[in-house]
Ligand code: SF4
């Protein structure tokens with residue numbers, strides 16, 4: 001990757017931030033950092049652009065993989081002088097994510113990432129709010145987003161993606177910290193090249209629990225497409241989502257309540273995390 005390409009990627013990220021008004025200069029920003037290339041790169045760029053960032057890493061206790069991720073995160077944060085917060089799932093939930101998942105999956109047919117994703121979102125929102133953050137930043141990229149858009153379409157349920165976008169969520173509530181995705185339009189391959197070129201401390205291997213065969217198949221399909229096609233999928237999906245949001249803005253689905261168990265924002269009486277945990281034994 002040449003210096004010109006590096007600048008080009010940076011400019012496109014800046015453009016997304018400006019176009020979708022993702023950040024204000026004084027926002028207190030929490031980057032959800034996993035140790036992978038995407039979240040590390042966006043932390044690196046936001047720091048470079050001069051935003052007030054700190055990082056939040058969730059220790060899921062996934063064996064040696066977690067250790068490698070944690071080492072990478074610590075190295076990045078100390079090299080770049082980014083304050084780091086670590087949330088230990090074992091300390092807070094009493095067990096590792098694998099144990100939690102196994103308990104839930106013994107009663108419910110839910111995929112690994114669906115469980116982990118719900119739990120992580122819940123943790124991020126609560127922890128970011130405790131840290132008085134204005135925004136949570138995640139590292140989702142163009143490939144992730146085009147896969148998700150197609151998966152929702154294949155399932156015949158575009159509504160599943162109603163919260164998607166560079167600003168994710170349709171919720172506006174004092175207990176909800178907005179989540180933003182500045183890498184929304186950046187292809188995975190470019191992120192990899194940038195991270196390698198800048199020698200960022202990153203774990204490139206995939207999470208050992210990412211076993212969702214449907215996503216793997218969709219990824220294989222998306223990998224056959226060029227970046228222009230991925231961009232078309234994501235942009236057209238955004239247009240559909242915007243229209244859907246407009247249509248349902250007065251429906252029950254877009255109303256926010258507080259979970260009766262944990263008091264976090266929820267769309268029903270009980271939030272997704274608590275309904276999963278009800279099946280944990
Ligand atoms: Fe969790 Fe899936 Fe991400 Fe692994 S890949 S950390 S299981 S959401």
Ligand code: ZN
Pocket residue numbers: 259260261262263264270271272273274275
């Ligand atoms: Zn709850």
